[in-house]
Amino acid sequence: MVIEVTSRTERVDMKRRDFLKAAGFGAASLAMPGRRGRAERIEAETVTEKKPNFVFIIIDDLGWRDVGYMGRASALGEPRSYYETPNIDKLASQGVVFTSAYSNAPNCAPTRACLMSGQYTPRHGVYTVGTSERGQAKLRKLIPTANKTTLDSKAVTIAEALKQGGYTSACIGKWHLGTKEPFRPEDRGFDVVFQRRGRGHFTAEGEYLTDRLTDEAIKFIEANKSRPFFLYLAHHAVHTPIQAKQELIDKYKKKKPSGGHNNPVYAAMIESMDQSVGRVIDKLDEAGLRENTVVFFFSDNGGYGNATSMEPLRGSKGMLYDGGIRVPLTIRWPGAARGNSVCDVPVIGVDFYPTILEIADMPQPAGHVLDGVSIVPLLRGKGSLQREAIFWHFPVYLEPYNEKQRPWRTTPAGAVRQQDFKLIEFFEDGRLELYNLKDDIGEKNNLAAKMPDKVKELHKLLVDWRKSVGAPVPTERNPKYDPTAKPAKKKKRK
Secondary structure (H helix, E strand, O other): OEEEEEEOOOOOOHHHHHHHHHOOOOHHHHOOOOOOOHHHHHHHHHHHOOOOEEEEEEEOOOOOOOOOHHHHHOOOOOOOOOOOOHHHHHHHHOOEEEEEEEOOOOOHHHHHHHHHHOOOHHHHOOOOOOOOEOOOHHHOOEOOOOOOOOOOOOOOOHHHHHHOOOOEEEEEEOOOOOOOOOOOHHHOOOOEEEEEEOOOOEOOOOOEHHHHHHHHHHHHHHHOOOOOEEEEEEOOOOOOOOOOOHHHHHHHHOOOOEOOEOOHHHHHHHHHHHHHHHHHHHHHHHOOOHHHEEEEEEEOOOOOOOOOOOOOOOOOOOOOOHHHHEEEEEEEOOOOOOOOEEEOOOEEHHHHHHHHHHHOOOOOOOOOOOOOOOOHHHHHOOOOOOOOOEEEEEOOEEOOOOHHHOOOOEOOEEEEEEOOEEEEEEOOOOEEEEEEOOOOOOOOOOOOOOOHHHHHHHHHHHHHHHHHHOOOOOOOEOOOOOOOOOOOOOOOOO
């Protein structure tokens, strides 16, 4: 495994600079440290010294109930006792817990593209990881929409947007939106980049990756504590391969399973992740940055069904049922957000971009569409959100990764949630499913036949939204499709 660190504080790409100017950013946003005169630099520091810092921690494949605080916040029974997350629970007690927070997709790359761009998947075309033709061809009824694996260089990332306010940004960990210029994080507004190459959670030097990423995040905070910063700490944990420190594995082998949670290695990964959060928060406190730093804790999609349970939610990673897209979210904003509070209003990943800009008191980039809305009113506990619904578009295939899921597989689909109701449309056969999440959080009771008017209303809303964002719906039949075919069982690795 190779880990690379890069910095671009002294490098400005001319094409990128020309684009940012065209997008509405002034020359001040392009001034780089070390390139300004002393008087200009002092003036800039005076202007920006009171701007808030942002720490955005995103975990890979962390399930909705994989943190202790969710047991209390969701009022769905006693907290899960198998996983131990005291640091995250403490953070949650100091901020706002969102019980109906959603990722923009049921898997990794599209969620990250939505976070970085503030746009729904049809605008940037990142729908999945790798190819959209996952699984066996004979099982795919449709030709799926082609997938992009890089975030379009014309999209203004949140890091680029923050530059106009004098922010220094770091991408520590998983990027997943392009490995070559001009799609790398160092090309997309991040001044400091630290990434893993290869797989696995242990480095060639024997370090645990979660710990190493935390070390780099702490170094960044220390180096930039005197100026506004945006830290995007994107852990590879708790994604496969499920690997953890042996001493923690041994600890959980001695614990009694609870609530469908019974994997000691996965539990050990979660504890290391929790320790990371605690170390970052402690560093903010030590540096005197607590009161001026907004901390986000989020997951990119639902949990991996072979490692954890999302119950009472239906499904897991890869599905548009809530087990695949409803995720833990807590936000701490000292002095502004209500501490130790719970919010049940649905929010989604594209909301973070406009939220951060509003907190930073900065305008949206000119010419760049943002699909989300600022959730500042929810954080302050003053009002709700002015929007009709939230949406998902997943016009691709995913193969099942879990024997328990067969014969299920992810087929091209879309979904909409409006207040308590959620409608899912499956593109292969046009099937519509309707659920009242307030009364049926497990999505067990399909109300489509009983509530045809509500189905018609939400389906029209979904169709109209697709038209507004140019969302492609696959309709072409796959000539290799075999309606009599059955999924082949995967061979177990030796």
